[in-house]
Ligand SMILES: O=P(O)(O)O[C@H]1[C@H](O)[C@@H](O)[C@H](O)[C@H](O)[C@@H]1O
């Protein structure tokens with residue numbers, strides 16, 4: 001059954017495009033902002049509305065009981081964040097909510113699909129740029145239907161590296177993040193960047209605009225679709241300690257090749273984050 005998930009893949013592209021149109025339209029009106037885990041962790045009605053639209057469409061198409069869903073806003077409301085062997089959609093309705101609130105022009109819809117805990121495909125629609133990135137396991141990565149591939153740079157001194165500082169303002173963590181960035185900048189590399197969305201950052205690695213993106217503190221919905229796209233574009237994914245990539249660990253490096261990844265890993269000061277699939281603490 002080689003083409004078992006093609007229909008789901010094609011449908012995900014359609015749904016992501018429609019969701020992106022809703023986000024673009026919402027950006028033209030006044031945006032009501034609320035906060036989640038802390039004062040800089042923003043959420044808007046659009047995040048919630050778009051997630052409902054995406055999950056609603058997928059349930060209508062594939063049936064309520066057979067597929068599972070992990071969505072950023074559903075998890076924020078207490079839904080479980082556990083990846084089982086069942087076909088599972090992993091959704092970030094608005095990746096780059098802070099950008100969306102501020103009109104900073106990188107906002108993405110990220111939809112991934114996993115079966116038996118393995119990612120089958122990923123779709124990222126960078127909706128303000130109107131760029132559709134997608135990849136299916138073993139079939140290459142594309143931007144607007146054109147094949148994309150990672151850069152062939154192996155010399156770290158000729159690289160651009162992306163990282164983000166996330167939404168945790170714990171002073172010790174922020175110190176480690178900036179110390180890591182300082183060390184990488186002074187390797188030296190050509191530059192450090194950050195678009196404000198993990199999904200877009202991974203597409204930039206996949207399309208060769210940058211050599212690596214790493215972050216500690218991201219969630220599975222930020223990186224699931226990007227993981228397939230980077231891998232299918234010829235890149236690598238690792239834990240920030242050099243071990244195997246773990247979708248639920250809240251940390252990862254994606255890079256064009258192992259040489260670049262391993263050089264960056266040497267500089268990363270790791271700090272703890274609670275796993276996405278950790279049991280929910282009773283209050
Ligand atoms: O919350 P959303 O979905 O906008 O996503 C996050 C980004 O994807 C991170 O890279 C980024 O560092 C931030 O943590 C940001 O919150």
Ligand SMILES: [Mg+2]
Pocket residue numbers: 072092094095096198221222
């Ligand atoms: Mg996100």
